[in-house]
Amino acid sequence: MSQYRVSGRGRVDTGKPVSFTFDGKRYTGAAGDTVASALLAHGVHLMGRSFKYHRPRGPVAAGSEEPNALIGTRRGPGRFEPNTRATVQELREGLEATSQNKYPSLKWDIGAVNDAAYMLFSAGFYYKTFMWPKNFWHKVYEPFIRAAAGLGVAPCEEDPDHYASRYLHCDVLIVGAGPSGLAAARAAAVDGLKVVLVDENAEAGGTLLSEPQATIDGQPAWDWLASELEALKAAGVKIMTRTTAIGYYHQNMIGLCERLTDHLTDVPADTPRERMWRVRAGQVVLAQGALEKPLVFHGNDRPGVMLAGSAQTFLNRYGVLVGKRPVVLTSHDSAWYAAFDLADAGAKVQAIVDLRDHVHVDLLTEAQRRGITAKLGYTASATSGRLRVSSIRVNPVKGGDVGTAERIECDAVLMSGGWTPSLHLFSHTKGTLAWDDDLTTFLPGKTPEDCVIAGASRGPWGIAAALNDGAEKGAAVAAALGKSASGKTFAVEADRTGSGITVKELPTDRSPGKAKAFVDYQNDVTAKDLRLAVREGMRSIEHVKRYTTNGMATDQGKMSNINGLNIASDALGKAQPKVGLTTFRPPYTPTSFGAFAGYHRGEHFEVTRKTQIDSWAEENGAVFEPVGQWRRAWYFPQAGEDMDAAVGRECRAVRETLGMFDASTLGKIEVVGPDAVEFMNRMYTNPWTKLALGRCRYGLLCGDDGYIRDDGVIGRLGQDLFHVTTTTGGAARVMNMMEDYLQTEWPDLNVWLTSTTEQWSTIALNGPNAAKLLAPLVEGIELTDEAFPHMSCLECTVAGMPARLFRVSFTGEIGFEVNVPAPMGRKLWEKLWEAGQQYGITAYGTETMHVLRAEKGYIIVGQDTDGTVTPYDAGMGWAVGKSKPDFVGKRGMARPDLVAEGRKQLVGLLTEDRSKLEEGAQIVFDADQPVPMKMVGHVTSAYHSDAVGQPIALALVEGGQGRMGETVHIPMPDRTIAATITSTVFVDPENTRLKI
Amino acid sequence: MLLIHCPYCDETLPEAEFTYAGQAHVVRAQDPSSQDDGQWEDFLFMRENARGPHYERWRHFHGCGRFFNAVRDTVSDKFLTTYKAGDARPDLSSLLEGQE
Secondary structure, three states, X not given: OOOOEXXXXXXXXXXXXXXXXXXXXXXXXXXXXXXXXXXXXXXXXXXXXXXXXXXXXXXXXXXOOOOOOEEEEEOOOOOEEEEEEOOOOEOOOOEEEEEOOOOEOOOOEHHHHHHHOHHHHOOOHHHHHOOOOOOHHHHHHHHHHHHHOOOOOOOOOOOOOOEEEEEEEEEEEEEOOOHHHHHHHHXXXXXXXOEEEEOXXXXXXXXXXXXXXXXXXXXXXXXXXXXXXXXXXXXXXXXXXXXXXXXEEOOOEEEEEEEOOOOOOOOOOOOOOEEEEEEEEEEEEEOOOEEEOOOEOEOOOOOOEEEHHHXXXXXXXXXXXXXXXXXXXXOEOHHXXXXXXXHHOOOOOOEEEEOOOOOOHXXXXXXXXXXXXXXXXXXXXXXXXXXXXOEEEEEEEEOOEEOOOEEEEOOEEEEEOOEEEOOHXXXXXXXXXXXXXXXXXXXXXXXXXXXXXXXXXXXXXXXXXXXXXXXXXXXXXXXXXXXXXXXXXXXXXXXXXXXXXXXXXXXXXXXXXXXXXXXXXXXXXXXXXXXXXXXXXXXXXXXXHHHHOOOOOOOOOOOHHHHHHHHHHHHHOOOHHHHOOOOOOOOOOOOOHHHHHOOOOHHHOOOOEOOOOHHXXXXXXXXXXXXXXXXXXXXXXXXXXXXHHHHHHHHHHHHHOOEEEEOOOOEEEEEEOOOHHHHHHHHEOOOOOOOOOOEEEEEEEEXXXXXEEEEEEEEEEEOOXXXXXXXXXXXXXXXXXXXXXXXXXXXXXXXXXXXXXXXXXXXXXXXXXXXXXXXXXXXXXXXXXXXXXXXXXXXXXXXXXXXXXXXXXXXXXXXXXXXXXXXXXXXXXXXXXXXXXXXXXXXXXXXXXXXXXXXXXXXXXXXXXXXXOOOOOOOOHHHOOOOOOOOOOHHHHOOHHHHOOOOEEEEEEEEOOOOOOOOXXXXXXXXXXXXXXXXXXXXXXXXXXXXXXXXXXXXXXXXXXXXXXXXXXXXXXXXXXXXEEEOOOOXXXXXXXXXX | OOEEEEOOOXXXXXXXXXXXXXXXXXXXXXXXXXOOHHHHHHHHHOOOOOOOEEEEEEEOXXXXXXXXXXXXXXXXXXXXXXXXXXXXXOOHHHHHHHHO
């Protein structure tokens, strides 16, 4: 038996020892322990170092609100988690736990010099200390801050666990399985209502687990709990433990994180580590209870100083005495009971120090009966002890005067500053809070959600009050769902009702300016810091919070917010409700990224769209690039080729003989209906009325602001049928925009829009031999300039497959795009590949496509345009149907700024030193001007070009179209490059190569 | 996650099926060329930044695909109503009464 384990107490099974390590040292705990309770059973309080001052710290609480005892836990490779609360982590065989924020060891930590230098680290020290000199920021301050910041060390290996997600729909969700939650569940589980009861702890029961002395309806509390849980299960209530309600979202959606394996010694194969539930509940009952407040005094953070209620929990639930000679320091009756419980378990309680002058006589009698000295009207002014509290300094207070100190030897200080309702989830609903002067705390007010609060979360105190309130609220939500239900009344004996007062920092006889009286333990914020923030001009509680970082740690101010508010409001000289509370935000407790990500990781993180021809590209060694959600073949390197060599070879093949390209990702929209031509006239800048059947046209789509949005070739396959192509990445946007105008601006037009991107496989054939290859395979038309000229389209048969054939070119060579039903794509590709061998057919990827189109000055929307480029800026005024009465963008193009002189216009650039420019590089007219230079444009596209014999570039340059032949300069980090402005068309400006 | 009533499907469905589409009742003039620069600027760029009820458009993107209008309170995020595109702007005071 461990030194501090009490025989016959607690719910742990000391007959089942569990072995674990902490900082490498082996310990034994009992089944049912947490890491914290197991260590405390060995008398170990020191579990970590604080964030800023590196002060030694031990657990101050017993539950999920714990700010101090943060540990790393490990279970083999990849399974490491930092910042786990030792009070929550259940023991399992072989668990490896480590302390954090210390070097070289927990007992001797070099960072503790910060503690001595605490004057430097007061509120807002970041803003004050790291101001100057300026060049110190990058070299000194930032590295220092980065090394010092953060709590535990982030894991660097991939998480091998998997995480599940589920949806759940229920009539009533109850958060918290303490007395009020249990009673609410029982009352609500009527007439087939689906009730779910969740609790973050390993077992249901809440306060009852820490108060076995009570009897409920004649049964001892734990017996009542066991039979009640059975009854709830029998009534069909779903009870979920180890399940934290992390956030309350709109319209009664609650996020639950269920922890499934962290407590298991042997994890069954394929079990997810955690499961995120998205619950939509008809009614929600929040029964989260109350959190105990620490007292704020010098040295209130020393290991061994903890909340009285938590000490009671460690004793009654885990069978652990947190100290054998404790002192109790309190302003609330509840801590007296903790003293009694510890005394009854064998502890020698040194004194009960109460800040109040009077307490109920029953408490005094009970103390006396146990031989405990009660000191009423006392304050605490300090504690001593290096790694563990060894004494407390207390002083009598009379009429506001702090008297002579006395020192009480002790090995633990159990403190209680009263209780504050847990309103986190309620606040997530945008519920209002109402200040209660009697309880000196905020209570829940109104909420827009279908949600009620039960038990200590709304003020009532004691087990009977919680049970009865829970039953009433459970019946109320059932009634709200149209069921008749009634809450029963419970008979509770040995209940511990009580009251207390709220205090700010405790009065002291020492200089308050030197007190390290902690309000926020995890972020090392003291009462002095809060008062300093107010003195330095912070008025809003939100500013005080951010300046001091009070409540901003991973515990989200569960213990510190209300003490912080009380002190700040005192410093401001305003009542607490006038100062207000900062906003609680989800998640309620730290939640793993894995739980949020769920299944969406690795290959499931995002969709990868693949064409029907993708498999051929993969088999033939393609290197891929992502375009939108598509994966596209980028280039096809042959043995020994790098990217430049492969792209050069692919480009030459297209210009000299024949290339083949998978263009299936091009967006395709079918526009049909009697008003199709009118719709096209209104959407696109170009005129469509006179486009003959079987002909295509390059279409330009603008927004109503006059800027280019998308482009693509559009074929007229019928009087009322247009086959529209869009850019690969723009397909969904264009479809959405077309639907928007059609549905909301022109609902009178009789037009149907259908996305057909994935219905067609599209293969582009380009090169002098393209027609020769295709002609024998096409039925129904002769591939001559007369019968099927450039910019024609036709429904026909290609290699026996039904096809939409387009004669278009994005390369400047003779070009065709063959569309066949998508599943036939690879078959056609292989036929063409085979038939093309005689012409040395070459598969090319997107990079070659980019080079070839740039050589011809064809733009890529989104690369050569950026949302501020008009058709005129891009040199495509010819695509604007000026005589049309209206089209999307027409009025926009007439805006004053869009017709002004000096707009950036698309031009070509050739460098004087024949170097390739960098895309995105800025352009200046005068390279000799002082820095900062006036930037007049940027390079949008740049490639090596065999056809031109030197690298080419496209660029947007102020007034560029009027500056042909002029020299501009591109300053780079190492040199400045001179370039000549040219036309955007570098190859075959007369388009002679398009002729068959 | 919000629940949104699609006035075309007449069903209340999760927000994930819908996409937001900006402020509602921004009318594109029948004849844009009649608009002066100021009017066109208002149409293109000027939008409300309402604190409270806001007339806005949504699209039942992963459903029927229709654009429709809604009145949503930007403070509480509650939908006061949804209605079909082209329907008249509902009267706010009667909607707010319905909320009490």
